[in-house]
Amino acid sequence: SQQGEEDPQALSIQEGENATMNCSYKTSINNLQWYRQNSGRGLVHLILIRSNEREKHSGRLRVTLDTSKKSSSLLITASRAADTASYFCATDKEGSTLGRLYFGRGTQLTVWP
Amino acid sequence: ETGVTQTPRHLVMGMTNKKSLKCEQHLGHNAMYWYKQSAKKPLELMFVYNFKEQTENNSVPSRFSPECPNSSHLFLHLHTLQPEDSALYLCASSHDGTRNEQFFGPGTRLTVL
Numbered sequence: 001s002q003q004g005e006e007d008p009q010a011l012s013i014q015e016g017e018n019a020t021m022n023c024s025y026k027t028s029i030n031n032l033q034w035y036r037q038n039s040g041r042g043l044v045h046l047i048l049i050r051s052n053e054r055e056k057h058s059g060r061l062r063v064t065l066d067t068s069k070k071s072s073s074l075l076i077t078a079s080r081a082a083d084t085a086s087y088f089c090a091t092d093k094e095g096s097t098l099g100r101l102y103f104g105r106g107t108q109l110t111v112w113p
Numbered sequence: 114e115t116g117v118t119q120t121p122r123h124l125v126m127g128m129t130n131k132k133s134l135k136c137e138q139h140l141g142h143n144a145m146y147w148y149k150q151s152a153k154k155p156l157e158l159m160f161v162y163n164f165k166e167q168t169e170n171n172s173v174p175s176r177f178s179p180e181c182p183n184s185s186h187l188f189l190h191l192h193t194l195q196p197e198d199s200a201l202y203l204c205a206s207s208h209d210g211t212r213n214e215q216f217f218g219p220g221t222r223l224t225v226l
Contacts, residue, residue, distance in 0.1 A: 100213075
């Protein structure tokens with residue numbers, strides 16, 4: 001299976017701390033995406049990183065991609081209680097044009113005020 | 114979340130009922146997706162429509178029947194479901210099947226009694 005696997009499954013931190021989540025996948029990709037989901041709601045796209053990129057920033061988010069290790073990390077700096085959510089990585093398959101994404105089980109992040 | 118809307122938001126049905134889930138996207142996208150999200154499992158892709166044509170059916174039982182009358186609307190018709198079909202059903206859209214940042218609706222929480 002291509003699906004990404006996030007690690008850890010759950011992460012609990014205090015406001016102001018940084019949160020790091022990791023994702024591993026199995027086959028070559030065109031790009032990797034991170035999504036966020038608040039409880040019982042739809043997923044929200046956060047950031048996309050292409051296979052030829054190593055790092056990308058968006059506000060307090062920093063994503064890295066290591067294609068040699070087939071892994072990615074999502075760093076949220078200076079976390080806030082409102083960052084509490086589940087975070088998912090999603091990959092496609094290299095050469096695929098169908099737009100199919102493979103999601104992991106997610107990391108549940110809890111940020112305590 | 115207003116880019117992709119789903120109705121109803123909650124649905125309780127018996128195993129002999131017939132019901133339909135509706136999804137509408139206001140983003141001018143050409144690809145639409147149905148996903149099933151169950152507790153403790155990765156997001157499962159069910160169906161993909163690209164320019165109104167079904168391009169993927171991920172081995173979904175025939176008691177789930179999709180319909181895509183145009184690029185803006187997607188339905189999931191439900192008939193003789195089982196209790197294990199209880200889940201959050203998410204609709205998503207993307208520009209087309211090749212640019213795969215996906216935009217999700219809020220989901221329909223389905224309970225099958």
